[in-house]
Amino acid sequence: MTPDEFDTLVAAAYRRIPARFRRRLKNVAVVVKDEPSAEQLARGHVPPGGTLLGLYEGRPLTTRSVFEPFAMPDRITIFQGPHERLSQGPEQLARMVEDTVWHEVAHYFGMDERQVRAAERRRRQ
Numbered sequence: 123m124t125p126d127e128f129d130t131l132v133a134a135a136y137r138r139i140p141a142r143f144r145r146r147l148k149n150v151a152v153v154v155k156d157e158p159s160a161e162q163l164a165r166g167h168v169p170p171g172g173t174l175l176g177l178y179e180g181r182p183l184t185t186r187s188v189f190e191p192f193a194m195p196d197r198i199t200i201f202q203g204p205h206e207r208l209s210q211g212p213e214q215l216a217r218m219v220e221d222t223v224w225h226e227v228a229h230y231f232g233m234d235e236r237q238v239r240a241a242e243r244r245r246r247q
Contacts, residue, residue: 125154131219135223136223138224139223139224139227149196151196151197152200152223153197154201155199157173157201157202162174174201175201175205175208175225176201176222176223177198178197178226179199180195180230198223200222200226205219221242224245225238
């Protein structure tokens with residue numbers, strides 16, 4: 123898949139986040155990279171041989187204060203290579219991208235990994 127085609131999948135997945143949540147996403151950059159760097163793997167606590175589909179880097183909304191000065195944008199990175207290697211076709215790839223975008227947005231809203239996984243199980247039902 124070309125980078126532009128993958129970007130289109132990510133944009134479509136972002137648009138499927140309910141509007142009431144998208145409106146609250148402030149100062150967040152959603153970017154696509156080919157592969158996670160060694161530093162990103164370390165920040166994501168990925169064991170050797172593992173990979174990341176996405177990574178949220180920033181300060182979750184639940185820990186912010188209105189008294190804080192301007193901050194650089196938070197960043198949600200979606201990694202194309204791992205998605206393509208793990209998917210078994212275009213439909214599964216689109217679903218994986220949607221799930222990853224949703225997962226990383228949940229981190230922005232302050233959910234830890236355990237809470238995100240529980241919400242993902244509820245979302246699938």
